[in-house]
Amino acid sequence: CDDVRVCSACKSTPYCGRECQRRHWPKHKKICKLLNAGKGEQFVQPGADEWTEKQDIDALHYVAVMHQYPKPSADMYILFKGASRGDTKRQVAARAKKMRDLARVLISKNKIDTVQRIFYRIMQIMLRDEPWRVEQPYSPLLALLQSGLDMSKLKNSGENHLYSLSQSSSATSTSRNRNQVTIGRQLLEIGGADPNLFCGRGQAFPLFDACYSNQPTNLEFIELLLEHGADRNMECPGGTAIVGAFDMSLDAIKLLITYEHANCPPIDINKPSPGLDATALDFTRINIVKFKRFRDEVAITGKTATNCYKTWTTVEPFNVQIEKLKELEELLLSKGAVE
DSSP states (O other): OOOOEEOTTTSOOEESSHHHHHHHHHHHHHHHHHHTTTTTOTTSOTTOOHHHHHHHHHTHHHHTTGGGSOHHHHHHHHHHHTOOTTOOHHHHHHHHHHHHHHHHHHHHHSOHHHHHHHHHHHHHHHHTSOHHHHTSTTOHHHHHHHTTOOGGGTTTHHHHHHHHHHTOOOSSOHHHHHHHHHHHHHHHHTSOOOTTOOBTTTTBOHHHHHHOTTSOOOHHHHHHHHHTTOOTTOOBTTBOHHHHHTTTOHHHHHHHHHOOOTTSOOOOTTOOOTTTOOOHHHHHHHHHHHHHHHHHHHHHHSSOOTTSOTTOOSSHHHHHHHHHHHHHHHHHHHTTOOO
16 A cells, blocks of 8 residues: 555554544544654654663553553553653643652552563563653653652562662663663662562572673673672673673673672672582683684684574674683783682
8 A cells, every 4th residue: 555644643653544533533542642752752762872762662561551450550651651851940840740649549449460561561661761851850760760650569579679670781782781870779779679689589680680791791780780789799590790701702701700889798709600510711712722722613614603693604703702811811810810
């Protein structure tokens, strides 16, 4: 059909024609107002970049179910997305007060489990929003925490939210990483989330996942956890945070080794990994040997090394990684690692 159009109200839902739009209206009307929260312009906010717009669109599947929850949650979303960079201090203060009023209604009129689910969805939406809005005093998460939301009564959901947040770093979006730090600080400092609580049925804890080698790492978020007492010596089935960071998150390992703060317990760099009886120094040297083998395999065959990252088809990335591992080896030895 060549007669492609979008909903005139939300400016975001495409239709192939008038009849298609008419048939879809019974479903679309439930979320149309939510999609139109920023006067139909939430995808083109001032200062938005391509990735931020992509994240905003990515958040729509979280927005689309907001109508299923009690009305205050949808109103909070609309109030949040309707903000403008040009708002005066008085307008910002009024918006923050209204947000807290809605948050108190949401908490007082609903079961804790319902509030927990709403909190999680709002967090996912805010991760994908523009940082200038997330950092404002009318943040829905901030309002919920300031309005008496007791994380200790949410079946440890406050800590679980922190655990989920620790898996949300991005390799491509600085805005998402910035939001991760902002939300993390709210959970830790206002919500009282425990950075050392085991989550995921005891399989991991926030610091482990924040440093984990197979996903992007946000050093500022890792530092935030350490600042609030995250224990670098904690272990899960995957080992300590340092062990989990091998072999790709080497900058995270360096931060874990060198970070110092009054709230952060000292690190034992000679602590062996459970089940393997290998220390950080052992893992470093093992990985130097491994990457040399991968590099030589690529140099000889001209193909991607077996069991290595598919994008690494030349020797240069391996050489870079080997040099980083050698620097890490020197750092560990300077910090008292035992050979």
